[in-house]
Structure formats: C-alpha cells, structure tokens
Amino acid sequence: MKHIYLNLKRFDVPAELGGVNRIADIRTWGSYIVRETQEKLKAYAQKDVEFAMFFPEAHLFSALEAKTEGSPVQVGCQGVFRTDVQPGGNFGAFTTGRPAAAMKAAGCEAVIIGHCEERNNLNGILAEAGCKDTNAVNRILNQEIKCAVAQGLKVLYCIGERSEEQEQWQDVLGEQLEIGLQDVDKNMVAIAYEPVWSIGPGKTPADKEYITKIARFVKEKTEGMDIVYGGGLKQDNAAMLASIPEIDGGLIALTRFQGEIGYYPEEYLEIISLYMKEAGKQED
Numbered sequence: 657m658k659h660i661y662l663n664l665k666r667f668d669v670p671a672e673l674g675g676v677n678r679i680a681d682i683r684t685w686g687s688y689i690v691r692e693t694q695e696k697l698k699a700y701a702q703k704d705v706e707f708a709m710f711f712p713e714a715h716l717f718s719a720l721e722a723k724t725e726g727s728p729v730q731v732g733c734q735g736v737f738r739t740d741v742q743p744g745g746n747f748g749a750f751t752t753g754r755p756a757a758a759m760k761a762a763g764c765e766a767v768i769i770g771h772c773e774e775r776n777n778l779n780g781i782l783a784e785a786g787c788k789d790t791n792a793v794n795r796i797l798n799q800e801i802k803c804a805v806a807q808g809l810k811v812l813y814c815i816g817e818r819s820e821e822q823e824q825w826q827d828v829l830g831e832q833l834e835i836g837l838q839d840v841d842k843n844m845v846a847i848a849y850e851p852v853w854s855i856g857p858g859k860t861p862a863d864k865e866y867i868t869k870i871a872r873f874v875k876e877k878t879e880g881m882d883i884v885y886g887g888g889l890k891q892d893n894a895a896m897l898a899s900i901p902e903i904d905g906g907l908i909a910l911t912r913f914q915g916e917i918g919y920y921p922e923e924y925l926e927i928i929s930l931y932m933k934e935a936g937k938q939e940d
C-alpha cells in the first residue's frame with residue numbers, strides 16, 4: 657500500500673502578511689482543503705493508497721467537520737507534546753503543549769513527528785541551553801512518538817541528514833532510527849526521508865540513485881518499515897519516485913515553487929495522479 661502525506665506547514669497565513677495562502681479565508685481554510693480534494697481522492701482504491709493531511713492545530717476542527725461519508729482523508733496534526741494527560745496523572749496542565757490525548761479527543765488519526773523544521777526548533781532550544789548531545793533531539797522525538805502511539809495515532813516519523821552531516825549519513829540516519837524508534841510499536845509508524853541538504857530554492861535535488869540507497873538502508877535498519885520520500889513529492893519527481901520499488905509514497909508540502917508559490921488543491925491532486933499512474937505501471 658502507498659501512503660501520500662500532506663504537510664500543510666503554516667500555509668494558512670495570508671499573502672498580505674507574508675504567507676502563501678491565496679486560496680481561502682483563514683477561518684475556513686481547513687475545510688476548504690478537505691472539500692476541494694476528498695471527492696477526487698475517492699477515485700483511488702483504499703487498499704492501494706492512504707491519504708493523511710497534517711494541519712496546524714487551529715484548523716483541525718473545520719477540516720474534520722468537512723469530511724463526508726466515506727472520505728479517504730485522514731486528518732492529522734503537526735506534532736504532539738513529549739508527555740501526556742493521564743488518568744490519575746497530569747490532568748492537562750500543559751500550557752502551550754499539544755498533548756496526544758487532546759489530539760485523539762479532537763478526532764485526529766495521525767501525526768507528523770520529527771519534521772526537519774521541528775528538529776531545527778528543538779536543536780535551537782538545546783543550543784541555547786548549551787547542550788552538545790546530538791542525540792537529545794532523537795530522545796525527545798522518541799518520547800513524542802510513544803505518546804502518539806499510546807493514544808492510537810499513526811505516526812509519520814521524519815528523518816534526514818543536513819549538509820554538514822552528509823558524509824556521516826549512515827551514523828546520523830542510523831541514530832535517528834534507532835533512538836527515535838526505541839521501544840515503539842513499529843506497526844503504527846511510517847518513515848519519511850527528508851534529505852535536508854537538498855530542500856529549498858537553489859539546492860540540488862537528491863537523485864534516484866541516492867534516494868534508492870537511503871530507502872534500502874532504512875528498510876534494512878527497520879526490518880522493512882514503510883518509507884516515503886519527504887523531500888518532498890512534487891510534479892517534477894512524482895514519476896521518478898514512483899519508479900523506486902523501495903519507496904512507499906511521498907510527503908507533499910508546497911505544490912507550486914515559482915510565481916505565486918503555495919499549496920493549491922488541484923496541483924496536489926495532479927501530483928497524486930502522476931505518482932499513482934507510474935506506481936500502477938510498476939505493478940503491471
């Protein structure tokens with residue numbers, strides 16, 4: 657089965673404030689994203705592919721309310737706190753935190769954990785505190801994954817090496833996998849590989865050979881866990897990614913990289929169509 661994830665980052669911010677949202681009023685943006693995609697996504701058999709969308713917290717309820725009967729859209733959130741509300745334990749004293757229990761109660765089915773933007777944030781906080789332990793972030797993410805899984809949320813766990821880590825990619829990815837997934841039920845988790853060095857304008861995208869090498873490494877290290885490309889999946893690379901047997905899907909974020917950059921539902925659907933068409937050919 658293929659997995660197509662959508663990370664909506666903070667694509668809700670209007671263009672006049674510096675964001676990329678030109679498609680809907682911020683108050684109805686979550687429902688717009690779901691309404692504009694769910695009927696077309698029904699064209700794909702649910703046994704062949706699943707679709708999860710990770711929304712900023714403010715948009716979860718409107719996204720969930722927009723789901724219709726039989727909608728293939730799984731609504732997810734963008735991270736959970738590293739500790740949780742517990743019966744007889746902490747009752748919810750987590751100001752600014754996003755406990756997994758709250759996300760479960762809201763109706764979320766999935767969560768993205770360890771995205772490079774989350775890793776950057778955690779690294780920044782640890783650097784302010786003078787922490788030089790490179791695995792501290794992996795340990796925090798492991799706590800978050802455990803909280804999510806304990807609440808029954810499916811996890812997309814992101815890993816990836818930065819440019820200064822490229823020569824040690826095996827050590828870096830190996831530790832991210834080993835520590836991040838320690839004592840975790842792997843049936844609830846898929847891996848997203850983000851080559852951080854190749855993401856962003858002016859960067860050289862990772863090629864098929866490189867992505868295949870990493871996917872094989874991840875499968876070997878994790879006894880065959882599903883891995884998607886998180887670098888991300890876009891029109892330019894959809895057919896190439898679908899032609900790699902070890903890659904089980906992709907993580908889409910921006911759909912347009914030039915002009916009025918941003919996320920546009922019709923372009924998201926086009927990326928999926930390109931990917932699934934090629935994936936279908938591979939199976940024939």
Ligand SMILES: O=C[C@H](O)COP(=O)(O)O
Nearest residue numbers: 663856886887888909910
């Ligand atoms: O979440 C996905 C990755 O950060 C890639 O994002 P992007 O395709 O918008 O550059």
